[in-house]
Amino acid sequence: MKLFINLIASCLIASISYAGDIKLQNPTTNLQAPDFSGMNSYGEMIKLSDFIGKPVILEWTNHECPYVAKHYNENNMQTVQKIARDQGVVWLSIISSTPGDQGHVSPKKANGLTNSRGAHPSHVLLDESGEIGMLYGAKTTPHMFMIDSTGVLRYKGAIDNIGRGMQFFDASFAKATNYVSSQLSNLVAQKVLTTGSTVAYGCSVKYNYD
Amino acid sequence: MQEGWHTYWENPGDSGSPFEADWSANEGIIVENVQWPTPVTIPYPPLMTFGYEGDVVFPFKVFRSLDSELESISLELDFLICADICIPESASLTLDLSSATRSPLVSEAVNNLPKNFIQTKSTSDQKKLKVTFQSSEPIDSAYLFPRQDNLFRYMPTQKLVQLNEDTYEITLPVLGSDISFFSGILSIDGKGFQVEEELQSPSNMSLWQAILFALIGGLILNLMPCVFPVISLKVLSFVSMGGDDHAKIRNHALSFVGGVMSTFLSIATALIIIRSTGSMIGWGYQLQSPVVVGILTLIMLGIGLVLLTNINFAAGLTTLGSSAQSRNDYSGSFFTGVLAVVVASPCTAPFMGAAIGYALLQPSFATLPIFLALGLGFAGPYLILALKPDWISTLPKPGAWMETLKQFFAFPMIATALWLMWVFMVQTSGDALILLLILSLILGAAVWMIATFKGRWKWVGMMITAIAVFQIFNNLPASSNEIKEDASAESWSLEIESELQAQNQAYLINFTAAWCITCQTNEKTAFARDRVKKYLAEENITYVKADWTNRNEDIAIGLAKYERTGIPLYIFWKPGMHGSKILPAILTEDLLIKSM
Numbered sequence: 001m002k003l004f005i006n007l008i009a010s011c012l013i014a015s016i017s018y019a020g021d022i023k024l025q026n027p028t029t030n031l032q033a034p035d036f037s038g039m040n041s042y043g044e045m046i047k048l049s050d051f052i053g054k055p056v057i058l059e060w061t062n063h064e065c066p067y068v069a070k071h072y073n074e075n076n077m078q079t080v081q082k083i084a085r086d087q088g089v090v091w092l093s094i095i096s097s098t099p100g101d102q103g104h105v106s107p108k109k110a111n112g113l114t115n116s117r118g119a120h121p122s123h124v125l126l127d128e129s130g131e132i133g134m135l136y137g138a139k140t141t142p143h144m145f146m147i148d149s150t151g152v153l154r155y156k157g158a159i160d161n162i163g164r165g166m167q168f169f170d171a172s173f174a175k176a177t178n179y180v181s182s183q184l185s186n187l188v189a190q191k192v193l194t195t196g197s198t199v200a201y202g203c204s205v206k207y208n209y210d
Numbered sequence: 211m212q213e214g215w216h217t218y219w220e221n222p223g224d225s226g227s228p229f230e231a232d233w234s235a236n237e238g239i240i241v242e243n244v245q246w247p248t249p250v251t252i253p254y255p256p257l258m259t260f261g262y263e264g265d266v267v268f269p270f271k272v273f274r275s276l277d278s279e280l281e282s283i284s285l286e287l288d289f290l291i292c293a294d295i296c297i298p299e300s301a302s303l304t305l306d307l308s309s310a311t312r313s314p315l316v317s318e319a320v321n322n323l324p325k326n327f328i329q330t331k332s333t334s335d336q337k338k339l340k341v342t343f344q345s346s347e348p349i350d351s352a353y354l355f356p357r358q359d360n361l362f363r364y365m366p367t368q369k370l371v372q373l374n375e376d377t378y379e380i381t382l383p384v385l386g387s388d389i390s391f392f393s394g395i396l397s398i399d400g401k402g403f404q405v406e407e408e409l410q411s412p413s414n415m416s417l418w419q420a421i422l423f424a425l426i427g428g429l430i431l432n433l434m435p436c437v438f439p440v441i442s443l444k445v446l447s448f449v450s451m452g453g454d455d456h457a458k459i460r461n462h463a464l465s466f467v468g469g470v471m472s473t474f475l476s477i478a479t480a481l482i483i484i485r486s487t488g489s490m491i492g493w494g495y496q497l498q499s500p501v502v503v504g505i506l507t508l509i510m511l512g513i514g515l516v517l518l519t520n521i522n523f524a525a526g527l528t529t530l531g532s533s534a535q536s537r538n539d540y541s542g543s544f545f546t547g548v549l550a551v552v553v554a555s556p557c558t559a560p561f562m563g564a565a566i567g568y569a570l571l572q573p574s575f576a577t578l579p580i581f582l583a584l585g586l587g588f589a590g591p592y593l594i595l596a597l598k599p600d601w602i603s604t605l606p607k608p609g610a611w612m613e614t615l616k617q618f619f620a621f622p623m624i625a626t627a628l629w630l631m632w633v634f635m636v637q638t639s640g641d642a643l644i645l646l647l648i649l650s651l652i653l654g655a656a657v658w659m660i661a662t663f664k665g666r667w668k669w670v671g672m673m674i675t676a677i678a679v680f681q682i683f684n685n686l687p688a689s690s691n692e693i694k695e696d697a698s699a700e701s702w703s704l705e706i707e708s709e710l711q712a713q714n715q716a717y718l719i720n721f722t723a724a725w726c727i728t729c730q731t732n733e734k735t736a737f738a739r740d741r742v743k744k745y746l747a748e749e750n751i752t753y754v755k756a757d758w759t760n761r762n763e764d765i766a767i768g769l770a771k772y773e774r775t776g777i778p779l780y781i782f783w784k785p786g787m788h789g790s791k792i793l794p795a796i797l798t799e800d801l802l803i804k805s806m
Contacts, residue, residue: 024256026363064295066297164359165227165230166228166288166289168227199359201225202225203226203292204226207255207256
């Protein structure tokens with residue numbers, strides 16, 4: 001009987017995961033962040049839970065997206081990365097673009113971009129299947145997630161308060177409130193952040209939807 | 211736009227951006243914000259965006275004053291145009307109004323704008339929002355485009371169900387928090403309608419929770435200022451029973467509980483009956499009638515006098531606190547229970563407001579259990595005494611001190627009477643108050659006669675009082691509906707909240723009444739304090755007062771919006787808050803400022 005129930009259960013689970021129904025998850029802040037593993041630009045497997053003991057920041061990126069481009073062209077993203085890395089944070093830049101779509105890069109190109117833009121990620125993860133992106137409900141580039149050293153998700157959302165309007169392209173980063181850098185010290189202190197979640201803005205993540 | 215490319219609606223969905231238009235025109239010409247056409251869903255699974263494909267016209271309304279010149283107006287347009295990838299673009303356009311002709315494209319676009327509102331009725335919980343609407347024609351598909359950007363999960367389709375012949379229901383998954391307000395465009399088979407709805411705050415209280423609140427509220431009610439004197443007398447009578455046999459104590463306690471419970475039951479029944487006639491009524495509503503206030507004044511005064519003169523009626527009022535000598539007469543205990551509930555009506559204890567609000571706004575079957583729980587909480591301590599009569603020996607030993615204390619309790623009773631006189635005056639007029647004072651005098655004389663003379667005179671005293679009460683209340687001057695305006699406060703209206711929110715103006719609303727002693731205490735300990743006044747002025751918070759001393763349907767409806775039927779109720783809102791917030795029922799200066 002028990003075997004029978006198990007059988008039905010596994011069939012159900014199987015049918016759910018193979019229904020072809022791609023679904024974005026929506027992880028809850030101040031709960032354990034979902035664990036994942038993915039390939040970095042040097043071909044190494046990187047696992048989130050390996051970084052327990054250090055805060056981790058996830059940055060969804062796509063170098064061809066105009067929103068991301070402005071952040072990098074004006075040295076804004078690099079500055080935030082530097083501040084975070086200096087405080088012992090592990091910074092993971094994640095590319096969830098599907099092959100052939102905007103922002104998809106080869107490992108070599110990914111490393112080239114890091115060098116040419118003077119970026120400071122700890123690792124660049126190539127998430128071609130979009131698995132990590134959907135696990136975190138990453139919708140836009142950029143889309144930021146902050147995880148504290150115990151593995152608790154503390155922030156999800158936009159990088160700053162400029163917002164999705166067209167004013168973004170004329171806005172000054174210096175005048176904006178950066179949700180990541182302004183909340184770093186509380187992240188390091190494993191505290192509940194004042195701003196725990198915002199609406200991310202930018203280009204859509206180029207998932208494989210065909 | 212070429213095939214495969216799109217631009218966005220004002221809420222672009224999961225990504226993207228609406229365009230931004232910056233008009234410049236000479237003085238006398240004003241260009242309004244764009245009127246958004248009905249968008250379509252542009253899915254990029256698992257993401258969803260809202261916008262326009264193909265050719266789209268965005269109409270702007272231009273107003274001019276009569277003396278303005280028809281000149282050129284120019285537009286700086288920044289927009290995002292996307293296929294799989296997005297390109298930010300900008301354009302500078304100029305239009306010479308003097309030579310402009312109306313294009314048929316524009317007329318068509320204006321005709322197709324979603325201008326009409328469709329009436330919706332929605333309910334929401336943590337998971338989904340269900341929107342019902344009516345359509346006389348059959349519907350194949352419908353999609354609600356929400357204007358707010360962080361309330362809903364955007365799905366490729368929204369579940370549409372036909373509830374009956376012309377009523378449909380559409381379901382949207384909610385992102386996590388309760389929805390108190392939403393607006394947007396409802397597209398029914400491609401035709402758009404404006405939607406805007408303020409939800410009845412979703413009842414996040416279950417029946418069990420309401421019953422629990424009622425129990426706690428009832429228990430705390432014992433300590434409220436209107437009830438305390440009556441209750442203390444009851445406690446005193448139990449003390450005097452210290453040496454009595456347990457059966458007697460138990461029977462007295464049970465009689466008291468019986469009095470409390472049957473009064474709550476009668477109130478609940480009365481409320482259900484009155485409510486079924488459609489009137490909006492609530493806790494303490496009976497005090498909106500000056501006759502009830504007047505009679506209550508006399509009862510309070512009467513008890514005070516009886517306590518002072520130390521007379522001993524065989525039954526009724528006077529067994530209060532003096533049951534040590536009384537035989538096996540339990541009607542006194544029963545009546546004290548009734549009286550305790552009657553005098554409690556001007557008081558709302560913490561937790562009680564929410565529970566009674568729930569009781570009265572839910573279907574009738576929920577009303578009775580909640581009122582019974584309230585009674586049970588109120589009578590709880592005595593019920594325990596009935597179960598464990600030997601606990602009475604833990605109370606102090608009876609003695610002469612009790613007589614003194616009993617006389618002392620006359621003063622809180624008389625003080626309550628004075629306060630009720632003030633309520634009576636606010637409700638009616640100075641003339642009517644004089645009549646009530648004369649009645650008080652007659653009552654005093656009657657009590658004196660009963661105390662001093664024997665036999666027949668006692669009855670004469672009672673008769674005089676009864677006739678006087680009847681005569682005077684029968685000829686009461688018409689009650690004045692003019693409540694003295696509080697100069698420092700805005701007066702309340704049913705629309706004031708939406709008006710102030712529309713102006714982005716923070717506000718604090720005080721639902722109060724002269725007969726609500728909890729409200730009056732809060733006035734003194736919080737609202738009237740200089741620090742609070744200063745804070746309101748500095749933070750630019752509009753202070754609104756809704757005075758419910760006299761009957762007022764609008765205020766009852768206003769309270770119902772917060773699932774309340776009684777007062778006090780304090781509402782606060784400031785820009786940036788999604789919905790307004792209910793402040794605690796008992797306030798101090800600090801608490802009030804902190805909770806804002």
